[in-house]
Amino acid sequence: MNELNTRVLLASRPEGWPIEANFRIEEVPLVEPRDGELLVRSHWLSLDPYMRGRMNDAKSYAPKVEIGDVMVGGAVGEVLASKNGAYKVGDFVVGSFGWQTHAVSNGAGVMKVDPKRVPLSAYLGVVGMPGVTAYVGLLDIGAPREGETVVVSAASGAVGSVVGQIAKMRGCRAVGIAGGSAKCDYVTRELGFDACVDYKAGRLLEDLRAATPKGVDVYFENVGGEVLDAVLTRLNPFARIPLCGLVSQYNETKPYPVRNLGALLVNRVKLEGFIVSDRLPRWPEALGALAGWVAEGKLHYRESKAEGIRQAPRAFLGMLRGENFGKQLVKLA
């Protein structure tokens, strides 16, 4: 126990786009687990868009991070010491361990994982929270039927990439929206989507129209803003919109003004905002299906890996700008 825990704290709240100075990095001695607790050495930290919301001093679906607290985040690692009967030294576990190299936990929300079935990092992505988000949002809210058209924004990302691949398995036309030709090529060639619209190419409405000749039956929304306004013009009657994220808006002090909401009425659309942590009963089925598909080679994914906890703030800011390509991770061990 002569190691140190390196951790990233929230130093100040951003206004608009966060900057590295909003974070502070410090080293502190490791703490011994007390009765009922376990000490985890994290191997991988997950960086996700929802963390931006936790930096605000605002009401949201989860408590904000207080100034001076460790940034929240999921991580996967190895048990170094345990005074909790459910976990033993050497177990691999995933949990909300925060932006730090080591964490002490009472076991709440901690789940054992098997690194022999799928790689450890996948438990933060395709076989973790983002994968379950895609599975539950698409199947439970989107409810796609064979032959329908499913559109997903942030299509090369941790959630979007899974949405489109499940849509294909269900016999749907899968159309992605992503930023740049490299991501769009990946979405169509490696993930097997039928089409991908590059929203940075300056022809969003025209390209979207061409990619959705039969309109849109399910729109899995991750970004909001201009992209949402464009997809609204393509909705079919009785379309469904699982509203998972609005990442284009998280750093805007003045949100993008959406004009095409009339389409929701005319087409009798069901739109539902959701957070996967509200749907815990669905996790076992989803995780089982996702792990099976990964093991069978049916579900592909890509990771962006930053090296070391000190790179977490920069990698997070890059992710908010869309610089990551696939699931954004930080390698900690």
Added chain:
Amino acid sequence: MNELNTRVLLASRPEGWPIEANFRIEEVPLVEPRDGELLVRSHWLSLDPYMRGRMNDAKSYAPKVEIGDVMVGGAVGEVLASKNGAYKVGDFVVGSFGWQTHAVSNGAGVMKVDPKRVPLSAYLGVVGMPGVTAYVGLLDIGAPREGETVVVSAASGAVGSVVGQIAKMRGCRAVGIAGGSAKCDYVTRELGFDACVDYKAGRLLEDLRAATPKGVDVYFENVGGEVLDAVLTRLNPFARIPLCGLVSQYNETKPYPVRNLGALLVNRVKLEGFIVSDRLPRWPEALGALAGWVAEGKLHYRESKAEGIRQAPRAFLGMLRGENFGKQLVKLA
């Protein structure tokens, strides 16, 4: 059969706000019903916001009215002649008879009504399409629970007035939004809502906050635009939004830009656009309940009556401007 049918045709399509010149009135000889048909003398014509959409040359949930065609609309009247075994002379019927004094129908969508149970005009309002819209939208989509806060816009109108009164029967706090103090007084004093916000008073956000101290659990939306943006700021987690109409936007060539959609995600809100004609299986239950409440004096309503078919265009334009007070009707006989 030496009477004439006076009817209102769509003469031209409006751009933005319609004008009287978009309509043309003509008199034509009555047509004899053929086998399977009935001839109806309408007593009351219903004027409803949805008719504005039918005037556009645009995709919508229902076919547009063609130039030169009779304007669509529900009416209630008396059978003058019948070659349809289901109806006999003297029956009172409600159906989609259009903006005209007389109509020939094959019976599709025509329903017999009993003017002794509730007044004939009520079958176009509280015990008709608007009432069923309120009943189904509130109960099936809004699903209010006792103690929750239900907000409804256009609260003194044909739909909104029923929404709030049913919300009260279900043990909810009912809050209306209406234009002007006369309508707000009616909503609270005569309809029994707990509060009403006058959106014309210039303090929409503040007044709405004061009227919804526990936030908003159900928002029954009839108007859209600025009012929607304001209510979004008051939503509680897991709120429901039956999206019934967006009347503030129907005449706008540039729709109001909605900025607060982030609230749908943060609060995991379910929003659903709906049209009551998609939900025919729910009509018998709804009509039975509504007629019962009217007969028992539990459900109050108010009507604005224009006199004569030639006043229909002017009354319709006034309704779009919110000049009506309660259900807008045209007395034809």
